Amino acid sequence: MLLEVRNIAVHYRKTAAVKDVSISVADGTIVTLIGNNGAGKTTTLRAITGWKHPSSGEITFDGQRIEKRLPEQINKLGIAHVPEGRRVFAQMTVMENMEMGAYLRRDTAGVRKDMEMVFHHFPILEERQRQLAGTLSGGQQQMVAMGRALMSNPRLIVMDEPSLGLSPIMCQEIARIIRQIHEQGKTIILVEQNARLALSLADRAYVLDTGSVLLEGPSEDLKSNEAVKQAYLGG
Amino acid sequence: MDFSTFTQTLANAIVSGSIYSTVAVGLALGFGVMKMANFAHGEFFMLGAYVVFLLYGEADLPFPVAVLAAFPIVALIGVIVERLIFRPTRGNVLAGFMATAGLAFMLQVLVGQIWGVGLPKSVPTPYMGAAQIGGAFIGWQRLLVVPAAAAMVFALWFFLYRVKAGKALRACAQDPEVAALQGISISRVTMLAMFIAGGYAGVAGALMAPIQPVTPYMGHDVIVTAFIIVIVGGMESIGGSVLAAFILGTIHTFVTTLVDGVTATMAGVALMALILIVKPEGLLGRTRA
Numbered sequence: 001m002l003l004e005v006r007n008i009a010v011h012y013r014k015t016a017a018v019k020d021v022s023i024s025v026a027d028g029t030i031v032t033l034i035g036n037n038g039a040g041k042t043t044t045l046r047a048i049t050g051w052k053h054p055s056s057g058e059i060t061f062d063g064q065r066i067e068k069r070l071p072e073q074i075n076k077l078g079i080a081h082v083p084e085g086r087r088v089f090a091q092m093t094v095m096e097n098m099e100m101g102a103y104l105r106r107d108t109a110g111v112r113k114d115m116e117m118v119f120h121h122f123p124i125l126e127e128r129q130r131q132l133a134g135t136l137s138g139g140q141q142q143m144v145a146m147g148r149a150l151m152s153n154p155r156l157i158v159m160d161e162p163s164l165g166l167s168p169i170m171c172q173e174i175a176r177i178i179r180q181i182h183e184q185g186k187t188i189i190l191v192e193q194n195a196r197l198a199l200s201l202a203d204r205a206y207v208l209d210t211g212s213v214l215l216e217g218p219s220e221d222l223k224s225n226e227a228v229k230q231a232y233l234g235g
Numbered sequence: 236m237d238f239s240t241f242t243q244t245l246a247n248a249i250v251s252g253s254i255y256s257t258v259a260v261g262l263a264l265g266f267g268v269m270k271m272a273n274f275a276h277g278e279f280f281m282l283g284a285y286v287v288f289l290l291y292g293e294a295d296l297p298f299p300v301a302v303l304a305a306f307p308i309v310a311l312i313g314v315i316v317e318r319l320i321f322r323p324t325r326g327n328v329l330a331g332f333m334a335t336a337g338l339a340f341m342l343q344v345l346v347g348q349i350w351g352v353g354l355p356k357s358v359p360t361p362y363m364g365a366a367q368i369g370g371a372f373i374g375w376q377r378l379l380v381v382p383a384a385a386a387m388v389f390a391l392w393f394f395l396y397r398v399k400a401g402k403a404l405r406a407c408a409q410d411p412e413v414a415a416l417q418g419i420s421i422s423r424v425t426m427l428a429m430f431i432a433g434g435y436a437g438v439a440g441a442l443m444a445p446i447q448p449v450t451p452y453m454g455h456d457v458i459v460t461a462f463i464i465v466i467v468g469g470m471e472s473i474g475g476s477v478l479a480a481f482i483l484g485t486i487h488t489f490v491t492t493l494v495d496g497v498t499a500t501m502a503g504v505a506l507m508a509l510i511l512i513v514k515p516e517g518l519l520g521r522t523r524a
Contacts, residue, residue, distance in 0.1 A: 049416060050415075051412060051416065070420075071416050071418075072415055072417075072419060075417060075418035076418055081416045083412075083413055083416065089409050089410060089413070090409065092402070092409070096402055099399065099402060100402065100403065100406045100414070100417045100419070101417055103403060103417045103418045103419055104417075104418035148417070152418065
């Protein structure tokens with residue numbers, strides 16, 4: 001397993017946002033976490049990338065324990081985070097956003113190659129590279145956030161609600177790009193409200209409810225599960 | 236006001252705008268990265284003036300050496316107080332206010348204890364003589380402040396917009412959490428911001444040491460004006476601070492010449508109030524999404 005999350009709990013002050021979550025992510029797969037608001041999806045992702053440290057439990061990435069490390073150390077190990085709400089550096093150009101994604105890298109040639117790869121995925125970003133990221137449309141900002149994550153040349157990318165607030169056409173576009181990125185060998189953890197989209201992309205899925213894992217299994221199985229259909233796929 | 240008085244006042248306004256720019260950009264930088272209003276920033280200015288008093292006035296080192304030395308010395312003091320005093324209060328606005336305001340008093344008293352509070356320290360003028368421009372005489376010492384400040388502001392702009400570490404500083408000011416996710420160390424960026432803020436205020440004080448009386452309390456007027464500038468300019472905006480510094484420097488100098496200093500300060504505060512009513516985010520500030 002590339003990533004193992006074992007029985008983590010995460011607290012905001014005294015409230016547990018995550019009570020007991022365990023997740024296994026095999027190298028080269030897409031794993032999705034689905035569930036309602038407040039189920040603990042975002043918090044689980046934040047625990048993985050060091051944004052919020054778990055109060056108990058273990059997280060192992062590529063054989064190393066990471067649950068107590070700082071975000072900047074985890075980035076260096078090869079995990080990138082596409083945050084909820086995109087969170088691009090609005091007052092910086094598209095190009096500068098990409099540079100920040102590659103902040104820790106010293107391999108200039110590799111960075112240039114990844115820049116080309118990002119522009120291949122998102123041709124519009126190449127056109128807009130000198131524009132301030134804050135002036136772009138929501139979908140384009142999502143591309144900036146994804147491009148920025150790719151620029152660190154990560155092995156694992158966690159994506160938090162990449163389709164949130166986007167038009168159906170843009171959602172399809174983002175889904176297509178997630179597939180492309182996956183085909184290039186990146187492992188992905190995808191958090192989505194849009195369960196239908198998430199299950200169509202993922203190999204394996206976890207259903208979270210009020211901070212715990214309710215169900216887990218191959219996406220195909222969950223898609224036909226009656227309870228999942230009822231609760232998350234609109235019957 | 237005749238023409239030569241006008242040019243004289245305008246020249247003074249440019250000098251004061253220049254010096255306020257270098258003080259205010261540091262304050263804006265600290266505010267951007269640490270979200271903290273550093274009330275001890277004026278004392279960094281004062282310490283810079285004391286560096287010149289000691290190294291140039293007392294130890295007879297060349298004036299440029301003393302001014303340049305003020306940068307690392309005050310910058311280092313900035314880094315140390317950030318680590319020891321500011322960082323523990325991070326995220327607590329009230330504690331941050333107490334810590335920085337308290338530090339301001341401590342530095343005033345400390346300097347007063349060591350070098351005395353009585354007569355202002357007189358620093359001999361290194362560059363005598365004056366340039367005659369449009370009927371006005373402007374001392375070389377004052378004139379020197381303008382290119383020095385311009386070079387400092389340009390250097391800061393270059394650093395923030397062309398150097399990777401400077402860009403990381405901007406990223407951190409915009410969204411520290413997400414900056415950390417990119418591998419940027421918030422602690423190191425904070426240290427860097429304090430280094431620059433301290434160094435810039437220090438050099439500003441150093442440049443002014445031969446021009447204004449050097450006392451432990453000289454930072455007080457500076458900090459009030461600098462805060463007005465930063466608020467008018469738009470809190471975290473470097474460009475806004477420079478613009479506001481020149482606007483305020485001009486208003487302050489002209490009102491002082493035409494009326495008096497107290498009225499000038501009132502005019503400055505009135506301007507701030509007006510800007511806050513019309514454009515609460517400041518001249519070049521941005522509204523937060």
